[in-house]
Amino acid sequence: MLIKQLVLRNFRVFNGTHIIDLAPKTRCDNNPRPIVLFGGLNGAGKTSILSAIRLALYGRLAFGLATQQQEYIEQLSTLIHHGNHATERPEEAAVELTFTYNKGGQESEFTVTRTWKNGKKDRLSLQQDGQPLNELDYEQCQGFLNELIPHGIADLFFFDGEKIAELAEDESGNILRTAVRRLLGLDLISKLRNDLMIFVKRQQSSQLVGSQQQQLAELETQIKQLTYKTEELLENADFTKTRIDFLSKDIIRYEGLLNAQGGAFAQTKAQEKQKVDTLLRDKENLEKALRQECDGTLPYALAPNILSQLLERIANEAQIKQANSFEKELNQFLTLLRNDIALRSSTTSKIATEAITDNLKEYMATKPQGDLLFDISEREAGMLQQAIEQESKKAWQRFDLYRNQLADVEKQLEQAAANIARAPEDEQLLDIFEKLRELDRQREALRQKYSSLLEDAKRTKQQQLDCVRQVQKVHDAVRNQHGFSSAFKNAQETINLLDRYSEVLTQARVKTLSTNFEVAYRKLARKEDLQLNAHINPETFDVELVNEKGAVINRKLLSAGEKQIYAIAILEALAKTSGRDLPVIIDTPLGRLDSQHRDKLINHYFPFASHQVVLLSTDTEVDERYFVDQLRDDISHAYEIVFNANTKSSTLKPGYFWELTKEAI
Structure with a gap:
């Protein structure tokens, strides 16, 4: 299959008619250039390209298998371009897809056109090689398209970054299990088997007696x-x-x-009020504790220099008092000594007395002298010294703690008051x-x-x-x-044959899928990534990831990048195993990948994913380096989607965010 052209008319952000050439162009160097690149900022309309292709092919199925008809009509109405004002909104929209498809060894060109009005069911028309297929009604046209490109198979080729992320994060394996079932074509085998079972039952019904037929009918x-x-x-x-x-x-x-x-x-609000009451009690207790500290020894810590001088003065007075007491007692002793010497009237005694007096004066002159300003006892001095040097420091530590706690409480009170004030x-x-x-x-x-x-x-x-x-x-x-008729026996044998064929086909396809996954993962993973193989149970279709040592890996343990690479490898393996030659369309291709994983995809996946690869990228995914240096030889042509904020619509222009240095794309 090759998509040649997509036409959008009043579709989502695209106002008016837009004709988009999607066929890779033949270049003079004869090198295959499969990539058609679309660049656009978020919200410009990249996803609209993929959505339009899926809608053109699958109609209601494009929105999910469980979408009801009325819900489908409502969804279609939302896809009509809104316009800048309500009065400018168009009443009708359409998507048209032209593609070639090789069916039965013969290539034909098909053009599918899907048109709808606001609140109305869509109209579907189909052309083959320029001739309208008027003999097909709506349901027959849709059935023809579904048979041409089955919806389950197309999911393996037309996907966006969200699908990759969904598959990467799927820990139950349900998404992959469903994809494998569709890939194996077991639904067709099941349909044929059911048709044969209906035939067998009809054959059996003809052999029933009246009562049995009545019971069966009931x-x-x-x-x-x-x-x-x-x-x-x-x-x-x-x-x-x-x-x-x-x-x-x-x-x-x-x-x-x-x-x-x-x-x-x-x-x-009630919690804040209760909190305020608690904080006010805490504040009151802290303020009380601070006042108690101020009434105690805390003031001594406020004037350390003066109090140090005070202690020094008290110690000096203690020495003065000691010297005065010593001098007083000695003078009393000298008085008694003089009286005794006078009675003896001895010259020697007088000389001795004078010598003692002189020596006493000289000795006392070396002792501290002065007035007593405080005249406190030694016990009082000791208590004062302990209060100043020890207890005041402890009091200051408690004061500092209470002060900080009080500041924190007051801050919380302010915040609580503000919260209460904000509450209506x-x-x-x-x-x-x-x-x-x-x-x-x-x-x-x-x-x-x-x-x-x-x-x-x-x-x-x-x-x-x-x-x-x-x-x-x-x-x-x-x-x-009863015995079996020839047709009856053939139907029974065919049913048994289908069962065996389904089993053999499943095992063969599962083996091929595992091999294709291993090749794809080796190509995309970095050296430091886990080396994984996929083991698929042919009965339950559960997928187990196994490392090079044969140990089963828990998908939860993979990094985000490894999960993304695993998902892309699975999609590529499923696509190759399907045997379908379909284009690959990827929206937001490099989301959540680091630079090394991005390099792997740019160099080893996009250029070889299919004969036609449509990339819908932002400027941060396929950036200037990838565009100019690595993908230049693989890009057929490129478009830039430009969104106009005034008209609320987007247009397409040739080129990309940057110009190439050697040739224009």
């Missing part, structure tokens, strides 16, 4: 009724789930409105609170209804299966009673 009727009831219950469950989602969005919107009006502060009055938010409560009640009721509908559907489905088993028992009984 069971078949009951099966149809139960099938219809099951589908109805599931549809109601899906509708209920949609309403739950809508209510959840409304709740989120009202919660945002509540927060915008101070609802977050209102919810904690309860009456202002009452309507929003009531609306939120009502929405929450409705959502809870719908959740219970949703669970009930699923249980009813499960129970009805079980009853349907019971009827099917009863029908099978009737047929088994007939088969044991």
Whole structure:
């Protein structure tokens, strides 16, 4: 398959008609240049290119397998260009895709056009080699396209960065398991097998007696009724789930409105008031502790120099008092000594007395002298010294701690007061609170209804299966009673053959897929990445990642880059195993990858992914270095998507964000 042209008319951000040439151009050097590059900033419309291609081919399936018809019409209406003003909005939009496809060894050119109006079902037309296929109605055209390029297969070739991320983060393996089932074509084998089973049952029904035929008819009727009831219950469950989602969005919107009006502060208003009461008590206790410290020895710590002089003066006075006491006692002794010498009237005694007096004066002159300013006792001096040198320091430490705690409490009081001030009055938010409560009640009721509908559907489905088993028992009984016709035997043998063929095909494809994954991963992984192989269970289709030592690797342990490379390798392996020659379209190709992993993809994946590779990139993914130095020889042509903020629309112009240095693309 080769996509030649895409035409957009009033599609999403593209106003008017835009014709986009997607066919890789033949160059004079005859080197294959498979890449068609689109560059655009976020919101410019890159994803619209991929969405338009998928919509043109698959219609309702482009939005998911479970999309209902009315939901599909609503989705189509949102794809019509909005315009700058409501009055400028177009009423109709269209996408047109022209591609070549080799079917049965013959290549044909197809043009599919899908047109729709606001609130209306889309119209679908198909041309083959320029001739309209008017004999096909809408459903037949869509069925033809689905057979031409099955939706499950196209998912392996047309994907975006979100799909890569989804596959990389899928820890259950459900996404990959579904992709493998589609790849193996088991749905076709299952369809053929079911058709043969219907034929066998019809053959058996012709051999039933009257009572058995009546019983079988009643069971078949009951099966149809139960099938219809099951589908109805599931549809109601899906509708209920949609309403739950809508209510959840409304709740989120009202919660945002509540927060915008101070609802977050209102919810904690009572807590803040309680916090203020606690902080005020703490403040009072701290202020009381600070006053007690001020009444104690704390003031001594405020004047260390003066108090040091005071202690020195008190110590000096203690020496003066000691000297005065010593002099007083000695003078009393000398008085007694003089009286005694006078009685003896001895010249020698007088000389001795004078000598002692003179020596005493000289000795006392060396001792401290002065007035006593404080005249405190030695005990009082010791107590004062301990208070100044030890207790005052401890008091200062406690004071500093209390002071810091008080400052922190006052800061918290200011913040709490501000939070209380920000909180609106309860009456202002009452309507929003009531609306939120009502929405929450409705959502809870719908959740219970949703669970009930699923249980009813499960129970009805079980009853349907019971009827099917009863029908099978009737047929088994007939088969044991009657011989088989030739057609009957052939159908039975074909069913058995299909079962064996499905098993053999599964094992062969699984083996090929594992080999292709190993080649793709080796090509894209860095040397320091884990060396992985993929082991796929052919019965459950569970995928296990195994390292070079044969140990199973937990996907949770892979880095974000390794998960991304693993996902791309799986997609490439699935695409190659499918055997389909389809273009590869990648939106946001290098998201969440580091520079080394990006280099691997640029050099070893994009140029060789397919004969036609459409890349939808921002300027930070395929940047100037990749564009100029590494992809130049692989790019056929490039477009830049430019968004105009005034007109709210985008246009395409040839080229990319940067000009090449040697040749223009």
